[in-house]
Amino acid sequence: MVARGPAALVLEDGRIFTGSSYGMVGETFGEAVFATGMTGYQETLTDPSYHRQVVVMTAPHIGNTGWNREDDESARIWVSGFVVRDPALRPSSWRATGSLEDELVRQGVVGVCEIDTRALTRHLRDRGAMRVGLFSGPAATAGPEALVERVRRSPQMAGSALAAEVSTTSAYVVPAVGERRYVVAALDLGIKAMTPALMAQRGIEVHVLPATATFADIVAVQPDGVFFSNGPGDPATADREVGVLREVLAAGIPFFGICFGNQLLGRALGFGTYKLTYGHRGINQPVLDKATGKVEVTAHNHGFAVDAPRTGDAATDFGTARVSHICLNDDVVEGLELRDASGAVRAFSVQYHPEAAAGPHDASYLFDRFVDLLAQSCAVPS
């Protein structure tokens, strides 16, 4: 058995859980959030949207299938800390190339294990996401008051602009699989690898641009459509990106956004955004497509949401907007669409993750919808 030293998980409200060290020994800070997926820890760890967050897994056994070469959603682990109840001793999967814990150590991720993750989850559910510190090794030996104090001095999530920290620094192209039918400029605000992959499968050549890209940079790739990805941070801090998006919409270029991209579309259309008490992080969330009345089970990872009227149309600078999807658990806005004067959809976005990874594939039709939008737009001479 692995020798584990004591470790502490310290919340900013003063609650402390004591457990054992896991992954890298040391200390780390971030926003404590819980994720309820029973599979997909590798995708979760490598999802840039989790940047600066300490992820608590509610599933008790983590690491069972080890680490493999195929399931990364980006080039590195982004979570700032990892909390599990019962780490696997031995990975078991024909695809595994190593163990999860070795990978955490290799990438310097500090974790805590063997704590009552359910008690912690209930605490976060009742009091909301909050700052947390994980301490193991010598760092754990300081007194509780000192540790709480250190957590309280760590940065807040609300008001944080983080997209630039996770984005690619240089543009790259994901080529279309088979015949190239369309070109899309995708702003990387923390993009997951599966997103351009699913577009490419549909004949889209994806030009992934850094988060700092300007409207001119976008136009330069002569896109048939523009995509804004998921990503970490508070959308209220992204005025620059919102400005770029307003230029895209004004130019009438078809737009699709996911997660952070959905929040930016909301802001571009004049809606507000707000922080949810404890967010949606799981792969079992029921979302209603208001157009079809059908329910899809979807992957979520968001701490912020768009504040828009659930019913009816809203006039915006770019046309009529309406909420297209809502979460059936709590009525949170999960999708927006923008129509022009003729009633045709010009732009749409969803708060959840149709690219899944991890999660169910129920919403993958949205990529087809994007292709349809590109097709209509290309058919109309501009």
Add this chain to the structure above:
Amino acid sequence: MPKRADIRSVLVIGSGPIVIGQACEFDYSGTQACRVLRDEGIRVVLVNSNPATIMTDPEFADATYVEPITPEVVEAIIAKERPDAVLATLGGQTALNCAMALHERGVLERYNAPLIGANVDAIRLGEDREAFKGVVARCGAESARSVVAHTMDECLAAAQTLGYPLVVRPSFTMGGLGSGFAYDEPDLRRIAGAGLQASPTTEVLLEESILGWKEYELEVMRDHADNVVVVCSIENLDPMGVHTGDSITVAPALTLTDREYQRLRDIGIAVIREVGVDTGGCNIQFAVNPVDGRVIVIEMNPRVSRSSALASKATGFPIAKIAARMAIGYTLDEVPNDITEQTPASFEPTLDYVVVKVPRFAFEKFPQADPTLTTTMKSVGEAMSIGRSFTEALQKALRSMERSGSSFHWLPTSQTAQEALTQSRRPTDGRIVSVQQALRLGATVEQVHEATGIDPWFLDQIERINAIAAELTSAPQLGPAQLRLAKRHGFSDAQLAQLRGMPEAVVRGVRHALGIRPVYKTVDTCAAEFAARTPYHYSSYDEETEVSPREKPAVLILGSGPNRIGQGVEFDYSCVHASFALRDAGYDTVMVNCNPETVSTDYDTSSRLYFEPLTLEDVLEVYYAECQAGPVAGVIVQLGGQTPLGLAAALKSEGLPVVGTSPEAIHLAEDRGAFGHVLAKAHLPAPQHGTAFSIDEALDVAHRIGYPVLVRPSYVLGGRGMVIVYDDASLRTYVEKATDASPEHPILVDRFLDDAIEIDIDALFDGEELYVGGIMEHIEEAGIHSGDSACTLPPATLGAFELARVREATRKLAEGIGVRGLMNVQFALAQDVLYVLEANPRASRTVPFVAKATGVPLAKAAARVMMGASIASLRAEGLLPATGDGGVMPAHAPMSVKEAVLPFARFRTQEGTVVDSLLGPEMRSTGEVMGIDADFGVAFAKSQLAAYGGLPTEGAVFVSMANRDKRAMIFPVKRLVDLGFRIYATTGTAEVLRRHGIEAEAVRKITERAEGASTEGMTSSIVELIAARRVQMVVNSPSGALSRSDGYAIRTATTGADLPIITTVQQLGAAVIGIEALRGGPLRVTSLQDHARDLDLYGRGTARS
């Protein structure tokens, strides 16, 4: 979309008797369905022949037909009730088969009562193997590859593409004759060569082997708007090759990455759509190659199943309940999640715990049966446990088996790692312990994986348990850190006691002194994302408990644990009724049980549910937790059968308020010596008997009272280890075996009464008044276990005088023992002497049957009496009839017949033949049916129809009777001839019949052929005749040692040919009356509600004039 307006009345088809592979999980699903439909204002018509179920309680349907589930009878019900729709997807394969037969006969169309849930085409696509392969292919998934070959060259070519090993299945041979595994070309030449010859069409099917692959199941739900959710994933710890019902299974799946899991999910959803299940639950099974992840779809069931009951309990998502809502038009997003109340059912549950299910077998009842686990299901029950880790859940599940040796142990052993490894190669009951031993003794995870195919992740966890055990053994003392670690991984106090060589009570004392107690978490469908409103708890050694405070006094009800032969759904029935009655009376009820198949473990049944093993430790901890939450008024141990009863004394000595009959009184009834005093004081005779602690003592007793004697260990249920012996030699053999079985308790030796009528009574006693629930007369003579024998209520032949004697004797016993609540007494009436065979101060197996036959909720009344209500007060409030009771039934009362259902056809010996079907004092039935009608003949005929397909109305009957029965057989056989039956008989029996002017064709015994006796003119042997189904019924009473082999051959052939077999002369008489009744015209159907109205025990003036 809201509820369909065109459905105002639904016929729900139940699953009939409990059999292996179809148990009380369908009572759970059917009960849920009935409740939901009635809540929706729909008139519910129910048919189910199983009286032991909750669903057949009259309050769960508007019209409850306890009638055989055959197309003819169900058609009669449809004709009478004219339902708008038929729901058959919640009653197992029985209901589905009946629905298909109704469709084929045009009944559904004729009465305009279409199937809801799954339609006919979907059912067919799910059932037809070839058609289903097409479905799988259209969904872009794979079935096991196979090739049909007609020559050896074709076989060899097929082997090239499929690879070895191969499964060879000759086409159209009986019972899989000639099938086998070919590991290489010589194997293939040999097996396929023989197979091609054996096949009438010179055809063999070659299929790739998926033995040893990982096995998974998904439970999928669909609504008519095509919304689909996956409720649960289940992973089998035992790989492919062991039936999923016999495998240890785990939820959720633990060894798949998200990519692989989503692939299974995509396929599952595509298949349910392609098959076209309109609405409801489906179960789909997969095999996954552990080497490369290749996925093969094995099968799907377009209905709820054992797995869906397990999935419902494992997740808190009630599949059957929601399936019923879907069937009448709701969509998933319109139905709220009961547990959160805030969120809809259109989501996928996520678990923050691990669920382990372990099957319970009954091979000890069938010593001849081959205990190797195969693709044919053999387990009779299961226990489920929930823990915050796999190790915790697994160890809890293993101790839930309540069977010595089922838990991991670290006792000194002479076994080597190699021996344990060899043992674990063959899948059997308890293989998991061999696996643990192999690892403990030094085998590596790789070696055990190679031997068993069990995924290394699981093996690694077992190795971790061994490592903790080693740490505990070597620790200088049992400190808090080690104790906490051990408890976190599911070690029981008993295991710790064993490891540390100290008494269990001391371990517990130390643990409590250190404040190490479990906390109780909640099953909430959502991993705590939303607050749970339903107190469905499980224990875990973790930090925070979720038991909320309460104000009302609580009553703990201990359930009966995993189903087994002798302790099944009947006991769950009583527990559930107690819970309902006590909730109505203002208590909070707290159910403790570990059987996922039952209604008692539905979170809707009690105020609180603890899904926990029924061991002393686990019950004490629940009690402690509930005492922290509020006042506890009592603990009920009398209703769950022997399991909770066995804890009574220990619970009381720990200071728990055990209500009802006291543990001291229970001892009076169960200890032979003490019971002898009770009998003597009451001047009641018992068969002569004695108690023995050794072989010599047993022989002394037998010589004193004379053979035959009935011997058994004390404190057993279901007659375990009970036999009738006729001589010293067999008594010796028995005592040697039995003392092994139960070391703490002595052997009871009773004089066995030949030719006695056995009588059963269920009664309620409050200290003052005796309420007789019902008196039952057995059809078979004493000596057949009461659970296996048919009986009638009211008693078919007893007169008022005998009934009065039975009542009086019962009252004296109740007083003498000190019963508060239910008591069951068995009497034998021989030469006009009423002997007391045994008295059990607890709910019996017949309580639900009695309740249904008399229309009085006996178990509810019992629970109230246990909590201190008097029978007089229950009469006054109308729970019991104002006057009279079930002991004196009015002359117009209908006859109810209970018949046992036996699992013999399910078991094979190692040589592949069926096991013997002879009845005896050891109980072996898995379930029961009830036939109810105006007179005995029709009621008996209905019971036979419900139990196994029914008595013949024409054709031939084979008769072979023991000498002692030959006189008694004359009249019934004569009557059969008068009714037009042809009679075949053995030489001796034929001779006796001929002397009485009854024509019988003599057929040869097997031994006659072997001994070269004159068999001229006798063309076929009995066995050939039976196998060719040239007879429609077999009558064979066992005739002692001489022709035991013949009797065995005859009975097994009959079981194999699925023909009715009659083994006692009393059964023969009943059968003849039944046959006559059947020939009297089509069966009429009457609902229990109508029967009760006509019977009018409550004196409401509704009786038939």
